[in-house]
Amino acid sequence: MSGRARPTIALMAFPIRRRLQLGITAVVAIVIVVIVGAIYAIRAYTASSEATEHSKQTLFHLALTGSYLKDIELNGRGYELSQDPSFIALFDDSIERFNYEVGAVAALTAANPDQQRRVIELKALTQPIIDHVRTLFTQTRDQLSDPANPSGHLVRNRIYEEIRVHGRSLGQEEVARHGIQVTTLKNRGRLALIAVSAGLVLNVALVTGIIQLLRIHFRERENAERSLRTTADQVLDLYNRAPCGYHSLNSDGYFVAINETELAWLGYAREDVIGKLHFSDIIPPKQKPSFIRNFALLKKEGSLKGVEYDIVRKDGTRFPALINSEANFDASGSYLSNRTTVFDISERKRSETLTELARAYSESIVDTLYEPILILTSDLRVNSANPAFYRFFGFTPANTLGKPLSDLTAGYDDAEGFQRTVQHVCKTGVPVRGKEKRLTLPDEQQKFVLIDISILTGLESRDRLVLISMQDISASKHAHEELEAFSYSVSHDLRAPLRHIAGFADMLTRHLNGKVDDKAVRYLQTITQSARFMGQLIDDLLLFSRINRVEMLRQTVSLNDLVQDVIQSFSPEISSRKITWELNPLPPVEGDLSLLRQVFANLIGNAIKYTRKKPEAEVRIGVDPGQARANEVVIFVADNGAGFDMRYVEKLFGVFQRLHSANEFEGTGVGLANVRRMIQRHGGRVWGTGKLNEGATFYISLPCKVEPSHGNVT
Amino acid sequence: MSKSLPNILIAEDSPNDVEMVLAALEENNLANDVIVVNDGEEALDYLYSRGKYAERPAGLPIVVLLDLKMPKVDGLEVLRILKQDETLKMVPVVMLTSSKEEQDLVASYKLGVNAYVVKPVGFTQFVEAVKKLGVFWALHNGPPPGSMRRSL
Numbered sequence: 063m064s065g066r067a068r069p070t071i072a073l074m075a076f077p078i079r080r081r082l083q084l085g086i087t088a089v090v091a092i093v094i095v096v097i098v099g100a101i102y103a104i105r106a107y108t109a110s111s112e113a114t115e116h117s118k119q120t121l122f123h124l125a126l127t128g129s130y131l132k133d134i135e136l137n138g139r140g141y142e143l144s145q146d147p148s149f150i151a152l153f154d155d156s157i158e159r160f161n162y163e164v165g166a167v168a169a170l171t172a173a174n175p176d177q178q179r180r181v182i183e184l185k186a187l188t189q190p191i192i193d194h195v196r197t198l199f200t201q202t203r204d205q206l207s208d209p210a211n212p213s214g215h216l217v218r219n220r221i222y223e224e225i226r227v228h229g230r231s232l233g234q235e236e237v238a239r240h241g242i243q244v245t246t247l248k249n250r251g252r253l254a255l256i257a258v259s260a261g262l263v264l265n266v267a268l269v270t271g272i273i274q275l276l277r278i279h280f281r282e283r284e285n286a287e288r289s290l291r292t293t294a295d296q297v298l299d300l301y302n303r304a305p306c307g308y309h310s311l312n313s314d315g316y317f318v319a320i321n322e323t324e325l326a327w328l329g330y331a332r333e334d335v336i337g338k339l340h341f342s343d344i345i346p347p348k349q350k351p352s353f354i355r356n357f358a359l360l361k362k363e364g365s366l367k368g369v370e371y372d373i374v375r376k377d378g379t380r381f382p383a384l385i386n387s388e389a390n391f392d393a394s395g396s397y398l399s400n401r402t403t404v405f406d407i408s409e410r411k412r413s414e415t416l417t418e419l420a421r422a423y424s425e426s427i428v429d430t431l432y433e434p435i436l437i438l439t440s441d442l443r444v445n446s447a448n449p450a451f452y453r454f455f456g457f458t459p460a461n462t463l464g465k466p467l468s469d470l471t472a473g474y475d476d477a478e479g480f481q482r483t484v485q486h487v488c489k490t491g492v493p494v495r496g497k498e499k500r501l502t503l504p505d506e507q508q509k510f511v512l513i514d515i516s517i518l519t520g521l522e523s524r525d526r527l528v529l530i531s532m533q534d535i536s537a538s539k540h541a542h543e544e545l546e547a548f549s550y551s552v553s554h555d556l557r558a559p560l561r562h563i564a565g566f567a568d569m570l571t572r573h574l575n576g577k578v579d580d581k582a583v584r585y586l587q588t589i590t591q592s593a594r595f596m597g598q599l600i601d602d603l604l605l606f607s608r609i610n611r612v613e614m615l616r617q618t619v620s621l622n623d624l625v626q627d628v629i630q631s632f633s634p635e636i637s638s639r640k641i642t643w644e645l646n647p648l649p650p651v652e653g654d655l656s657l658l659r660q661v662f663a664n665l666i667g668n669a670i671k672y673t674r675k676k677p678e679a680e681v682r683i684g685v686d687p688g689q690a691r692a693n694e695v696v697i698f699v700a701d702n703g704a705g706f707d708m709r710y711v712e713k714l715f716g717v718f719q720r721l722h723s724a725n726e727f728e729g730t731g732v733g734l735a736n737v738r739r740m741i742q743r744h745g746g747r748v749w750g751t752g753k754l755n756e757g758a759t760f761y762i763s764l765p766c767k768v769e770p771s772h773g774n775v776t
Numbered sequence: 777m778s779k780s781l782p783n784i785l786i787a788e789d790s791p792n793d794v795e796m797v798l799a800a801l802e803e804n805n806l807a808n809d810v811i812v813v814n815d816g817e818e819a820l821d822y823l824y825s826r827g828k829y830a831e832r833p834a835g836l837p838i839v840v841l842l843d844l845k846m847p848k849v850d851g852l853e854v855l856r857i858l859k860q861d862e863t864l865k866m867v868p869v870v871m872l873t874s875s876k877e878e879q880d881l882v883a884s885y886k887l888g889v890n891a892y893v894v895k896p897v898g899f900t901q902f903v904e905a906v907k908k909l910g911v912f913w914a915l916h917n918g919p920p921p922g923s924m925r926r927s928l
Contacts, residue, residue, distance in 0.1 A: 568899030
C-alpha cells in the first residue's frame with residue numbers, strides 16, 4: 063500500500079483488486095445486456111419492417127384487385143352497351159387477372175384470419191357478378207335494355223357497388239395497418255438506437271473507470287516495489303553501518319557474511335574474509351577451546367548470549383568484544399549459519415577499571431573517617447558500612463551486610479520512627495540534616511549523635527541508595543549539659559543567698575527604724591547595693607554564657623519600633639535628665655527580636671549612663687552607609703558622654719573589661735561583650751570609636767534583609 | 777473577729793525565704809492567712825489532706841505560692857499534679873522563684889501556671905511584689921469553688 067491518503071473509509075475497505083473485478087464484471091454484464099437488447103431491438107425492427115413491406119405488397123395487390131374489378135365492370139358494361147364480342151375476351155382476361163390478385167392478397171394475408179375472411183367474402187361477392195355478366199353475353203340488346211329484366215343493369219349496378227365497397231374497405235384496413243406498422247417500425251428503430259447508444263456510453267464510462275483503477279493499481283504496485291527496493295537497500299545499509307559488528311559463520315566456523323563496521327574493526331578486506339577467514343583466526347589461541355565449546359553449544363541450543371572474546375585485528379592488536387549469536391537451521395534442523403552481533407566493549411572495560419579505581423579511592427576515604435557511615439539500598443538493607451560504623455555500634459560485616467535496617471536498630475529507642483524517617487528520605491529524596499538522636503549502646507553507654515540522611519546514586523545499578531552518616535557529639539553534648547546544669551544552678555542557688563543578704567539588710571534597716579546612726583545605715587546600704595550588683599553580675603554572666611547556645615528565632619525586626627521601645631523602658635532614669643535624641647530612620651532587619659532588643663538596650667543604656675555628667679546630653683542613632691560592606695547595613699549609636707581613650711579600644715568588648723572606675727560609672731563589664739556575641743550570632747560586626755570626655759560612637763553591622771525570592775528566610 | 781482560716785499555701789524550703797515572704801505578707805496584712813510547707817511532698821499532703829494534714833479542716837487555699845526548686849518533689853511536679861487533678865486544678869498557682877531561667881518559665885506556663893514571679897533582690901521590692909500578688913489573689917480574684925473564704 064502506498065502512503066497516499068485514501069479518499070474515504072468506505073473505499074479503504076474495498077481494495078482496488080476487488081473494485082477492478084467488480085468493474086470488469088459490470089462491463090461484461092452491461093455488454094451482454096446491450097448485445098441482447100440490440101439483437102432484440104433489431105429483430106423487432108426487422109419484423110416490423112417485414113410487416114410493413116408485407117403490408118405494402120398487400121396494398122399493392124389490393125389496388126390491383128380493385129383496378130381489375132373495375133376492368134371487369136368496364137368490360138361488362140362495354141359489352142352491355144356495344145355487344146362487341148371483343149369485350150368478352152377482355153372480360154375474361156380481367157377476371158383472370160382479378161383472381162390472380164385476389165389469390166395474391168389471400169396469400170399475403172394468410173396470417174390474418176379477419177382479412178382472410180374478407181378475401182373469401184370478396185371472392186364470394188365477385189363470383190355472382192362474373193357469373194351474371196357471363197349471362198349477359200348470351201342475351202340480346204333488347205333483353206339487356208329491358209328494365210324488367212332481373213339481370214338488368216340496376217341489379218348489376220348494385221352488385222358492382224358492393225364489390226367496390228368491399229374492396230375499398232379491405233384497402234382502408236390495410237392502409238391503417240400499414241400506418242401502425244410504420245409507426246411501430248419507427249419506434250422500434252429509435253428504441254434500438256437508444257438502447258445501443260446508452261449501452262455504449264455506459265461501457266465507455268466503465269472502461270474509463272477501470273482504466274483509472276488500473277492506473278492507480280499499477281502506480282501503487284510501482285510504489286510498493288520501489289519502497290521494497292529502498293527498504294532492502296536501507297536494511298543493507300543498516301547492516302553495514304551498524305555501530306556493532308555483524309557476521310555469520312557457516313557450520314565449519316568460516317565467515318559467510320560480515321558488515322563494514324566489523325571489517326573496519328578487523329582491518330581485513332571483504333574478499334580476505336568471506337569463505338576464507340575462520341572465527342578462531344581472530345581470537346587469541348588460548349580462547350580457541352572456549353570458541354569450540356561455545357560454537358558446539360550454539361549449534362545445539364540455537365542461541366548464545368554474552369560471550370566475551372578478545373578480538374585480534376589484522377595488525378595483531380586486540381580489543382575486548384561481547385558476542386551474541388543466533389543460529390539458523392534448515393527444515394530438517396541442521397545448522398545452516400548464524401547471525402552474530404559483536405560489541406566493542408573496550409570503553410566499558412576502561413570505565414569499569416576507572417569505576418573500580420574510583421570506588422577504591424572513595425572507599426579508602428570513607429574507611430578512614432571517624433564518623434560512622436551506613437549505606438542502605440532502597441529496600442532498606444545494608445549495602446555497606448565503614449569501619450567507624452562497626453567500631454561505634456559493635457557490629458561486624460558478617461551480621462550487617464545485606465541485613466535489613468530493622469535488624470540493626472532492634473533494641474534502640476524509637477527504631478520504628480527512625481525507619482519511617484529513612485523511608486521518607488528514600489521516597490522523597492529530601493535529605494534530613496543534623497537530626498540529633500540519643501542512643502543507648504548495647505554496653506549501656508549513652509551516646510548522642512547528629513544524623514544526616516540523604517540519597518546517594520549507586521555506582522553500578524544506579525539504584526537509589528540511602529546514606530546515613532553519624533557524628534558522635536556525645537563529648538560536646540555532655541560538656542554542654544554540664545555547663546547548662548552549672549548555669550542553672552548558678553541562676554538559682556547563687557542568687558538565693560544574695561537575695562537573702564539584700565533582703566535581710568533591708569529588713570534590718572526597717573527593723574531598726576532610725577534607731578541607729580548614719581554610719582550603720584550606710585553600711586547596711588552598701589551590703590544591699592553590693593548584693594544587688596552581684597545579682598546583676600550573675601545575670602550578665604549567665605546571659606554571656608548562653609548567647610551562643612540559645613536558639614535564634616529569625617524574623618523581620620523593625621529597628622525603628624525597637625529603638626523607641628528601648629528608650630521608653632529607660633524613662634524612669636531619664637525623666638529628670640535633659641537628653642536630645644536624634645533618631646534617624648532605620649531599616650528593618652532579619653534577626654532574633656529578643657537578642658536585638660538586648661543589643662540596643664545595652665548600647666542605648668550605655669549612652670544614657672555615660673552622658674550622665676553632661677548637663678546637655680545628646681544621643682544620635684542612625685545608619686552609616688559609608689562604613690557598610692556588601693549586603694550589610696551599619697547602624698551607629700553615638701553620644702557626647704564620657705567617651706574613652708582609643709588606646710584601650712581593644713578592651714572595649716572583653717568580658718569584665720572596664721574603661722571607667724566603678725566610682726565614676728557603675729557596671730559589670732559584660733554588657734559590650736554580650737553585644738558583640740549577639741551581633742556575631744547574627745553574622746555582623748561590632749566596633750567603636752571615642753574620645754575621652756567628648757563621647758563615643760558604637761557601630762553594629764547586620765546582614766541586609768534578604769528578599770524572599772533569594773531564599774534564606776525562615 | 778471569728779476564727780481565721782489559712783487561705784494562702786506557701787511551699788518554700790528556704791527558711792530565709794519563708795521569713796521574707798511572711799514579713800512581706802505581714803507588711804500587707806496578709807500573714808495570718810498563711811500556711812507554710814517546706815517541700816513539694818508536704819504541699820501535696822496538705823492539698824490532699826493526707827499524712828500529717830489528714831486531720832486538717834476541709835477546704836482549699838485560694839492561692840498556692842510554689843517555690844520552683846524544692847527537695848523531694850519540686851515545684852513543677854507539684855504544679856503538674858495539681859493541674860491534672862479535676863478539683864485541684866481550680867486552685868490558682870503562682871510560681872515564686874529566684875530563677876529568671878526561660879526554660880522554667882516556659883515549663884511552668886506549659887503546665888498551666890497562673891502567674892510566674894521572680895523574687896526580686898531587695899526586701900522593699902519583695903514587699904511590693906507580694907503586695908500585688910496578695911491583693912490580686914486574695915481580694916480581687918474570685919476564689920475557686922470550695923476554697924476557704926477569708927473571714928472578716
